[in-house]
Amino acid sequence: xNVRELRNCFGCFATGVTVxxxxxxxxVKKGITVNSFTSVSLDxxxxxxxxxxxxRAYESLKDNNFIVNILSAGQEAxxxxxAGREQQGLTIEWExxxxxxxxxxxxxxxxxxxxxxxxxxxxxxxxxxVQDYTYQEDDGLVFLKGKFRQTKAIENYVTD
Numbered sequence: 001x002n003v004r005e006l007r008n009c010f011g012c013f014a015t016g017v018t019v020x021x022x023x024x025x026x027x028v029k030k031g032i033t034v035n036s037f038t039s040v041s042l043d044x045x046x047x048x049x050x051x052x053x054x055x056r057a058y059e060s061l062k063d064n065n066f067i068v069n070i071l072s073a074g075q076e077a078x079x080x081x082x083a084g085r086e087q088q089g090l091t092i093e094w095e096x097x098x099x100x101x102x103x104x105x106x107x108x109x110x111x112x113x114x115x116x117x118x119x120x121x122x123x124x125x126x127x128x129x130v131q132d133y134t135y136q137e138d139d140g141l142v143f144l145k146g147k148f149r150q151t152k153a154i155e156n157y158v159t160d
Contacts, residue, residue, distance in 0.1 A: 014144040019069045019082045020049050022060060022100050029094060029101040032057040033083040035143045036123070037068055045130035047110055050123045061126055063114050065099040068128070069106040073139035073150040078103060099131060108135035 021031040036050035047068060051058050071079055077087040093104035099111040112128025119125075140151040 008146075011143075011145050014142050014149075017071045017075075017079050017141045017143050017148065018049070019071060019078060019103060019106075020051075020057070020061070020066050021069060021103065022064050022066045024060065029092075030057070030060060031069075031082045031101075031103070033079050034068075037070075040127060044115075046115060047112060047128050047130060049126050049128070050120055051126060052123050054122070058124060061114075062117070065114065066112050066126070066128060067097065067100045067102050068110040068112065069103040070108040070110070070135075071103075071141040072105060072107040073141050073152065075103075075105065075141055076148045079141065079148065097132070107138050107140050109133065 015035040016037065018034050018037045019031045020034050020037075021029060024030055032051065032055060034049050034051070038048050040046040040048050049066075049068065051061060077090050078092065081087045081090055081092070095102045095104050097109075097111055099113065102109045102111075110128075110130055111132040113131055115127045115129040117124055117126055142149050142151055
């Protein structure tokens with residue numbers, strides 16, 4: 001199977017863009033851009049993020065609290081920064097919560113305690129139990145066919 005072509009096929013499914021963040025030693029804030037996020041259950045409240053086993057985040061997230069920051073349309077540079085492409089001049093503005101660092105101005109944040117982990121081939125599926133959340137009305141950032149897009153552009157396309 002051609003992995004590049006399979007990735008392109010998966011990329012036909014539009015996803016929201018998130019940065020999963022956590023703390024190390026209460027001082028160091030870490031994060032990774034993740035578009036493989038989904039809600040799982042309302043009772044109990046569960047969400048899922050899929051992390052590549054080769055990513056540095058993989059070991060850090062084991063049995064660790066984490067925050068899912070759903071990015072707003074204006075946070076494309078934040079997505080690139082946590083995807084490993086340093087953005088010159090970018091300052092990440094943080095908010096602290098009991099479970100970890102949140103990225104200010106995100107469309108939504110979901111604070112999670114670890115619930116279960118499952119092997120997912122070359123990824124690990126981390127299930128988090130939602131402890132708290134926030135959201136705001138704003139335009140979201142999505143990923144489709146290898147590019148970032150804004151939800152407002154999709155809404156305009158659908159209504160035209």
